Amino acid sequence: xxxxxxxxxxxxxxxxxxxxxxxxxxxxxxxxxxxxxxxxxxxxxxxxxxxxxxxxxxxxxxxxxxxxxxxxxxxxxxxxxxxxxxxxxxxxxxxxxxxxxxxxxxxxxxxxxxxxxxxxxxxx
Numbered sequence: 001x002x003x004x005x006x007x008x009x010x011x012x013x014x015x016x017x018x019x020x021x022x023x024x025x026x027x028x029x030x031x032x033x034x035x036x037x038x039x040x041x042x043x044x045x046x047x048x049x050x051x052x053x054x055x056x057x058x059x060x061x062x063x064x065x066x067x068x069x070x071x072x073x074x075x076x077x078x079x080x081x082x083x084x085x086x087x088x089x090x091x092x093x094x095x096x097x098x099x100x101x102x103x104x105x106x107x108x109x110x111x112x113x114x115x116x117x118x119x120x121x122x123x124x
Contacts, residue, residue, distance in 0.1 A: 035087040035107045040100040048100070053077045053120050060118035066111055073105045073124045081117030086110045 040047070048054065058079075078099045086092040088108040095101050096115075103109075 035090040035104060035109075037085060037087065037090075037093045037095075037104070037107075038102040039093060039095060042098045043100045048077060051075070051100075053100075053122075056120040056122040058118065059121055060116065061113060062116045064111075064113050067108070068111050069108045070103050070105055074103045074121055075124065076101050076103075076119040076121040079118040079120065080115075081113065081119075082115040083117050084112045084114065086112070 056077075060080075078095055078097050078101065080097055082094065082096040084092050084094045085103075086109055090107075090109070
């Protein structure tokens, strides 16, 4: 029932607007409402090239623990390292080398970097 309600909210209560092409937008909106981190483990090279990942900026940090807030949606591809990200009121997700990750806009979380991290990233 909760997913149905979120579905209506995400689509602005316009059921006729639901089309296969809107699935990704719906998934992104649902993730924003539920603070869900989306992880694609070891995606195909074609997936990364289609997204243009290798043209994105890079960022890294050493072993550390810090709070973070996402004002906008971020997608990233982890080049090195391992981190556990725990959303406020959400489930912890461990992310490591080879993962493609999307963090929803509006999410507050804690980053616990276990191994120095290096990633390509883009804010949307």
